[in-house]
Structures are given as C-alpha cells and as structure tokens.
Amino acid sequence: MPELPDVEVYRQRLQNAARGRTLQGARVYDGQVLAGTSARALDRALRGARVAGTRRHGKALYAVMHRAPHLRLHFGMTGDLVLAGADDRDPGHTRVAFLLPAGRRLLFVDQRKLGEVGLVDDVDDDVAQHDLGPDVLDLDAAALAALLRGSGAGLKALLTDQQQVAGLGNIYTDEVLFQARLDPRAPAAALSDAGVGRLFRQTHRVLERAVRADADPAAMPRGWLLHHREDSASCPRGNGEIRSFSVGGRRGYWCPACQEGGT
DNA sequence: GGCAATGTTAGCCG
DNA sequence: TCGGCTAACATTGC
Numbered sequence: 266m267p268e269l270p271d272v273e274v275y276r277q278r279l280q281n282a283a284r285g286r287t288l289q290g291a292r293v294y295d296g297q298v299l300a301g302t303s304a305r306a307l308d309r310a311l312r313g314a315r316v317a318g319t320r321r322h323g324k325a326l327y328a329v330m331h332r333a334p335h336l337r338l339h340f341g342m343t344g345d346l347v348l349a350g351a352d353d354r355d356p357g358h359t360r361v362a363f364l365l366p367a368g369r370r371l372l373f374v375d376q377r378k379l380g381e382v383g384l385v386d387d388v389d390d391d392v393a394q395h396d397l398g399p400d401v402l403d404l405d406a407a408a409l410a411a412l413l414r415g416s417g418a419g420l421k422a423l424l425t426d427q428q429q430v431a432g433l434g435n436i437y438t439d440e441v442l443f444q445a446r447l448d449p450r451a452p453a454a455a456l457s458d459a460g461v462g463r464l465f466r467q468t469h470r471v472l473e474r475a476v477r478a479d480a481d482p483a484a485m486p487r488g489w490l491l492h493h494r495e496d497s498a499s500c501p502r503g504n505g506e507i508r509s510f511s512v513g514g515r516r517g518y519w520c521p522a523c524q525e526g527g528t
Numbered sequence: 529g530g531c532a533a534t535g536t537t538a539g540c541c542g
Numbered sequence: 543t544c545g546g547c548t549a550a551c552a553t554t555g556c
Binding site for chain 2: 271324340341342343344379380395425427434435436437515516
C-alpha cells in the first residue's frame, strides 16, 4: 500500500500515538529490515528518547526525536505501521516493535521485507542523501511546470521517479493521470499550460482525497481508476476499455479514449 | 509451477 | 549525462 497517502496516514498514526512520549526501546524480530543499524543500536538509541514530532518526505517517514539520532521508516511494497495495545497479539509479519509507555507498541509490519528501519542524524541530510526530489505536495504549479518542461522523460516515468518528485508511486500516478486526462506515455515536456494546470489540480485532489479516505481504496470514489486496474475493464467514465502498458518494468493502466493524446 | 504485486537500486545499452 | 529497460531483493496469493 505505501505510496504518499498511505505513508501520510502512518505519519498521523505515529504522531497521535507517540508525540511527546518517551520510547522504552525497540524489539527487532527480523533484522533484515534494519538499514545501517543493528537491533542493539536501535534499541539503545530509542530507549529514553522522546518523540518531538514527525515528518514525511515522499514515501519516507521520520520520527523526530528530541535529540539525534532520529528514526527513519520506509515501507517498501508491503509495509504497514500498526498501533497495538498491551494485550494485543502481533499481526503476522511484524518485523520491529517500537515500545511506547503503558505497554503500547507501534509495529512495523512488512510481509515482503523490502521496507527499511534505520537511524539518521539529520532528516534534511537524509533526504538529500537519498537524492529525493521535492515532496509532490510541496511543489507549486510553477515548479511543477518547470520540472515537466525540463525533462526528456515520459510523463509517468517522470512522476514516478523519486529523484524528480517524491511521493507518487505506480497506483496514484495512474490515478492522477486518468483524472487529469493525460497520456502516461506522452513526453512530459510536451504538456500544454492547460495540461499542467489539470495535472497540478488533480495531483492535489487525488492525494488529499486518498488521505481523507485513510488510504483505504474501498473508501475512495467510485469513479476512480484504481477500482478498474484490469485489462479490458470498463472505463469509470464509460468512455471505453481500460488497457495496460509497461513503464520501467511496472504495469500501468489507462483509458486510451479519455487520455490518448491529451496534453 | 508460473506470474505479478503499492518500491528501490545497480547495471546495461543506445 | 540522460532515459529506458532488466534483474534482484523476499514473500505471498491467484
């Protein structure tokens, strides 16, 4: 699940559960998700550290502690962050537990173990080190236009490149381009002013609506493409058939009738 | 058994 | 250097 809306929901969960609280430590059940740290070092760094706040940049989530190091979470393809009470049993695939006061725990759950848990000295430095572009919701319309016009890549390839803009993944990029009636394969630089305007508005509309839906697709509007990600499914607008294509090894879905040639 | 799955990244090619 | 593609990572489910 973890694209921007999912990670934003995890951030809110982290914020509500942990902000202002002092962690009691961390239990690591599967060290494979640790990045650049050890179970021992993680536990030692977090025990007695107070959570001052939270930050999200693209798909990366940070717990900002009252002093360095801070906690960095990345959720890969299947990561989740779950709040558990003292008596709750761990869900399957729980890899790390962050211990809160009163026996509560925040659980880093990750079936496929492509996620990462690590420590960073400085959040901005970490964002820079991963070469992340600006968070997609922090871009204003002019900056988005400049990014598009300066790129030689296709629209979808550009929007999913975290080094260009951070936060959009496979599913929501397809959704935004469908809502904005833009061809995923069109060169980004070819977008008209009107196309840039639609892309900007739909990016915000889709992502903000998805966050309000708690990143739960079942709670998102019927008219959204994400309910129709299947070859020859019917277009939610009734315009024709959904078709799939491949970009950078990922499967994308679009409605040629709505999006073809739309720039 | 085969194939694809919300992400990232290294390596190859033109 | 850039953009595109593939494979690999690890695991599950259709």
